[in-house]
Amino acid sequence: MLTAKHVIKKCSLLVISILGIFLCSPSSDAISEIIxxxxxxxxxxxxxxxxxxxxxxxxxxxxxxxPYDIIHYGRLYYICINNTWYRSLDCNWPWFVMEYRHLPALIRRLGSMDIKRIREAEYTKHDFRSEESRRFVRNNHENNIISGNESARSK
Structure with missing residues (x-):
């Protein structure tokens, strides 16, 4: 026959076991954060x-x-790889996934256009070297050979 003492003891063990399961298992937020x-x-x-x-x-x-079309806008850098947008405080890491709807409207508009064509037009407009020299530098830029402070920056 169960006495009140036994019932309280069993209920206490049950409550402690349930609390242990909840406190020791990782939360779904932690799991989703890992993913x-x-x-x-x-x-x-x-x-x-x-x-x-x-x-x-x-x-x-x-x-x-x-090799990537990196966009710098405000204080952030944006890049789209395989239809997934990323943002970063710096070009070299870390990059964070960003939902398309959270992109600034200007980046969404620019991303849907031909960035390479727009960049090339601006680059040519501010590059006063000969056409042959521009072609050489442009080809090397595309191969990621030339780095540092080039005259590719606008005035």
Missing amino acids: KNERQNPAITLKTRPDFIKLHDWGVSVSVGS
Whole structure:
């Protein structure tokens, strides 16, 4: 026969067991944070920090001499790889996944356009070297060979 003492003891053990399960198991937020962190750091590696050219009509800067089209707007850098947008405080890490709807409207508009064409037009407008010299530098920029302070920056 169960006495009140036995019932209280069993209930106490049951409550302690349930609390132990909840306190010792990782929360779903922690699990989702781990999954989120795995997506946040894509393997974006740059040999050198790219130069940026100011797109005056847009109010942003776009990388020159990088295998990626990196956009600098405000205090952040943005990049789109495989239809996934990332943002960063610096070009070289860490990059964080960003939902498209949270991108600034200007970046969404620019991202839907041909960034390479716009950058090339601006680059040519401010580059006063000969056409042959421009072609050589442009080809080397595309291969990420030239780095440092180039005349690719606008005045």
